[in-house]
Structures are given as C-alpha cells and as structure tokens.
Amino acid sequence: MPRTKGIILYDFLQVPGGAERVTLLLARAFPEFDLCVGARNHGVIPDGEMVGLKCIELGSIAQSPAWRALKTMRLFHSRTAFLSRYEIVLYSGVYAPVAVHHHEGHNILYCHTSPLRFAYDLKGYYFAQCPWWQKPAFQALIAYSKPRYEAAIAKMDLVIANSESVARKYRHYLGQETIVIYPPCEVEQFSWQGQGNYYLSLARLEPHKRVDVIVQAFLQMPDKCLVVVSEGSDLPRLRYMAEGASNIHFMGWPRQDQLQALLGHAIATLYIPKDEDFGMSPVESMAAGKPVIGVAEGGLLETIIDGETGLFITPEPTPMDIISAVQTLTPKRALEMREACERQAQRFNKEIFLEKMGTVLKY
Structure with missing residues (x-):
C-alpha cells in the first residue's frame, strides 16, 4: 500500500497561543498532511476552527502541568504506531517528538521552544517554584523525560529552530545543529x-x-x-x-x-x-x-x-x-x-x- 504524504504532530491544542496558531496554519496550508494532537481543549479550540482538517486526538488534557507533560509524552510514545503509513512526519512541540521511534521515513522537528525547558535552561527556576512535597515528582519527571527526548532528537533528519536563541540552546544542551525559520505572524x-x-x-x-x-x-x-x-x-x-x-x-x-x-x-x-x-x-x-x-x-x-x-x-x-x-x-x-x-x-x-x-x- 502506498504511504500517505505526511502528518503533523503537536503536543496539545489547549490555548489559542502562538505555537497552536502555527500548527493550525501549517495544517491548513499543506492539506496533504494530516494532523495529530495529544489532546484538544474543545472549549478553547472549538470544532469551528478545525473545519477541513483531518485531526487525530490521542487522549484528553490533564489539568496538572507535570501530569500533562508525562501523560502527553506517554500518549505519543505508545499510541502512534500508525505513523508507519506516512512518508514524512513533522513534529511540532516538546512531547510529540518521542513518537519518532514509530517512523522510519523522513522526520522533521520544528522547535517552538528550547529543549525541555523544565529539564534544561529553566530547570532551576521550575524547581524553585515547586512546593517541597512536589520536588521528588519533579525530579522523577526529568529522569523519565530527558533520555526519551534526547533519543528522539537524535533520530530527526532535520531540526528547525524558531529563533537564533532557540538554535543556540539546542547546540549548547544537545550538540544539535539546526536551521532557523522564524514563525509566521498573520x-x-x-x-x-x-x-x-x-x-x-x-x-x-x-x-x-x-x-x-x-x-x-x-x-x-x-x-x-x-x-x-x-x-x-x-x-x-x-x-x-x-x-x-x-x-x-x-x-x-x-x-x-x-x-x-x-x-x-x-x-x-x-x-x-x-x-x-x-x-x-x-x-x-x-x-x-x-x-x-x-x-x-x-x-x-x-x-x-x-x-x-x-x-x-x-x-x-x-x-x-x-x-x-x-x-x-x-x-x-x-x-x-x-x-x-x-x-x-x-x-x-x-x-x-x-x-x-x-x-x-x-x-
């Protein structure tokens, strides 16, 4: 069976933010690409904004930021075997890249943000924000996420940063070279x-x-x-x-x-x-x-x-x-x-x- 052209993966459509707008713009601009998200907040991103898009939703949005990160990463890791039927996968997010182990075709990552900020450049900041009783869970989240994220980045054929600032951090923390394509403003x-x-x-x-x-x-x-x-x-x-x-x-x-x-x-x-x-x-x-x-x-x-x-x-x-x-x-x-x-x-x-x-x- 011939493979479908491509699919765009994004963490979750939770708020009407910049990364969400970029993801939806890409999905509309390249109709030969399907869209897959970890979850969608239907109250904030209603069905009317998804008209004409073929969107796969893997699960629901968790309320706790730490649980949301862990749950989303696990969803992409375990529920994306269908990626094998696509030629190209464009990963657009922080947690979606862990799905790369399901895909042997061309893998491209568009980075809206620095690598896992809670595990790298803002680790100290986020750790200081945690109540003492949450700190062990925070450290466990880093221990779970970091090796999986680094393994995913290593499998990418191309990594695109949304700014020179992000490109420098990928080079510094992961030794990963990138190209820079600034995100769009309508x-x-x-x-x-x-x-x-x-x-x-x-x-x-x-x-x-x-x-x-x-x-x-x-x-x-x-x-x-x-x-x-x-x-x-x-x-x-x-x-x-x-x-x-x-x-x-x-x-x-x-x-x-x-x-x-x-x-x-x-x-x-x-x-x-x-x-x-x-x-x-x-x-x-x-x-x-x-x-x-x-x-x-x-x-x-x-x-x-x-x-x-x-x-x-x-x-x-x-x-x-x-x-x-x-x-x-x-x-x-x-x-x-x-x-x-x-x-x-x-x-x-x-x-x-x-x-x-x-x-x-x-x-």
Missing part, C-alpha cells in the same frame, strides 16, 4: 486603528511570564491604564494583587476580533517573560503599529528594535523599570514609532514562513 489581521488611553499586556498568565511585575508597576501609576489579556494559572493571584485598582482590567481570552481591536487601539504593549524563545505577541503588536516594552533577552532581541519599535528593559525587570519605560514611551513617542513597527512586522509574515516550510516539506 500581519494582515492586525492594523493601527487609533490610540486609546491604555497599555496592553498579552502574555499568558503564568509565573515565568512575569505579568505580576507589570501589575505591580501599574498599581504605582493610578493615572495609567493597563489591560491584561489572556488567562493562566497566575490569574487568581494577579486579580488579588490588583483588587480595588480601577486602572487595571482583566479581559480573559479574547475572540480574534476583540484582540485585533484591543491591539489596534492600545498605546503600546508590554511583554517581559523570562528568556522567551521567540514571542509572537510583540510581532502582532508591531503589525498593529504599536511599540513594545520588552526585556532585552531571548527571542525579543530578534524581533524588537530598541528605540525604533519599542524599548528594552533589563532581563530581570522590577516595577520601577516598567514605570520608567512607560513614562518614556508616551502616546506621542509611541505614535512616532508606528511606521517602523509596521515595517518590522513584515519580516515575519506568513508567506515567508510557508515558502520556507514548503521547501523543507518537499525535501
């Missing part, structure tokens, strides 16, 4: 629509995204308005921090049209995650003509031009660093950066991405 979906009276935070509400530092800063600037988009495990803590602050508003996960409007009318955006691998939000911000206050590390160094499309602050930002940057990036200064922002965003448009990925997938 720049045509975002546009400058005016200038409101608020600054916008777009990062997921997780501790390593450091939205708490932004909230602390705006608590000290009651005359400046902050709109926080997104959700995550840090939401209850952030709401508690901002309780009673009339200048801080939480919007949850917005619809695409709401996101476009919020970005289109903002003064500027703030994005200060710990050593971000790439960061789609700053590119979307610039596509809307809005400059970004970001940390001078990781993938942001490849997307933001300091003083032209945003302002860099220290990699370990304090509320005072945020306050100083907001005071510098006035509405007038932000408006002056509009054209440079729009121009820079075009470097990451989806046509460039799809052309390069098309070349790779036609190996």
Whole structure:
C-alpha cells in the first residue's frame, strides 16, 4: 500500500497561543498532511476552527502541568504506531517528538521552544517554584523525560529552530545543529486603528511570564491604564494583587476580533517573560503599529528594535523599570514609532514562513 504524504504532530491544542496558531496554519496550508494532537481543549479550540482538517486526538488534557507533560509524552510514545503509513512526519512541540521511534521515513522537528525547558535552561527556576512535597515528582519527571527526548532528537533528519536563541540552546544542551525559520505572524489581521488611553499586556498568565511585575508597576501609576489579556494559572493571584485598582482590567481570552481591536487601539504593549524563545505577541503588536516594552533577552532581541519599535528593559525587570519605560514611551513617542513597527512586522509574515516550510516539506 502506498504511504500517505505526511502528518503533523503537536503536543496539545489547549490555548489559542502562538505555537497552536502555527500548527493550525501549517495544517491548513499543506492539506496533504494530516494532523495529530495529544489532546484538544474543545472549549478553547472549538470544532469551528478545525473545519477541513483531518485531526487525530490521542487522549484528553490533564489539568496538572507535570501530569500533562508525562501523560502527553506517554500518549505519543505508545499510541502512534500508525505513523508507519506516512512518508514524512513533522513534529511540532516538546512531547510529540518521542513518537519518532514509530517512523522510519523522513522526520522533521520544528522547535517552538528550547529543549525541555523544565529539564534544561529553566530547570532551576521550575524547581524553585515547586512546593517541597512536589520536588521528588519533579525530579522523577526529568529522569523519565530527558533520555526519551534526547533519543528522539537524535533520530530527526532535520531540526528547525524558531529563533537564533532557540538554535543556540539546542547546540549548547544537545550538540544539535539546526536551521532557523522564524514563525509566521498573520500581519494582515492586525492594523493601527487609533490610540486609546491604555497599555496592553498579552502574555499568558503564568509565573515565568512575569505579568505580576507589570501589575505591580501599574498599581504605582493610578493615572495609567493597563489591560491584561489572556488567562493562566497566575490569574487568581494577579486579580488579588490588583483588587480595588480601577486602572487595571482583566479581559480573559479574547475572540480574534476583540484582540485585533484591543491591539489596534492600545498605546503600546508590554511583554517581559523570562528568556522567551521567540514571542509572537510583540510581532502582532508591531503589525498593529504599536511599540513594545520588552526585556532585552531571548527571542525579543530578534524581533524588537530598541528605540525604533519599542524599548528594552533589563532581563530581570522590577516595577520601577516598567514605570520608567512607560513614562518614556508616551502616546506621542509611541505614535512616532508606528511606521517602523509596521515595517518590522513584515519580516515575519506568513508567506515567508510557508515558502520556507514548503521547501523543507518537499525535501
């Protein structure tokens, strides 16, 4: 029996994040490829967004981050024998690559993030976040995941990093050479629509995204308005921090049209995650003509031009660093950066991405 052209594997469709959008874009752009995910959150990624896609779901999403990682890795390891009927497998995620032992054809990995961050570059950070009684389980997760991940990477025919920052980490931790293909931004979906009276935070509400530092800063600037988009495990803590602050508003996960409007009318955006691998939000911000206050590390160094499309602050930002940057990036200064922002965003448009990925997938 002749083999089917290819299939795209991705960890799980849990949130409407950058990696999820890239995965769905690839599946739509290359209809000869099927799609397989560990699980899908049907409430966040509804059936309407999957129309026209042949998608295999291996299981359900676990609530605990540690159990989710272990469960997803086991799903891909044990339930993907069907990969043998495909010519090419494109792995897109952190846990999906362990399925490679089921496939003897052409194997390509697109890395949205650094290798197993909880086991390598952010190991100390995540370990410090664990309560004492969870630390043994955390160490057991690393002991289980690391050798399987390293064995999977060794079987890849090609590894693609989404930024030079990620490429350096694959070289440093695994001795793995990569090529770099920047992820796509659908720049045509975002546009400058005016200038409101608020600054916008777009990062997921997780501790390593450091939205708490932004909230602390705006608590000290009651005359400046902050709109926080997104959700995550840090939401209850952030709401508690901002309780009673009339200048801080939480919007949850917005619809695409709401996101476009919020970005289109903002003064500027703030994005200060710990050593971000790439960061789609700053590119979307610039596509809307809005400059970004970001940390001078990781993938942001490849997307933001300091003083032209945003302002860099220290990699370990304090509320005072945020306050100083907001005071510098006035509405007038932000408006002056509009054209440079729009121009820079075009470097990451989806046509460039799809052309390069098309070349790779036609190996």
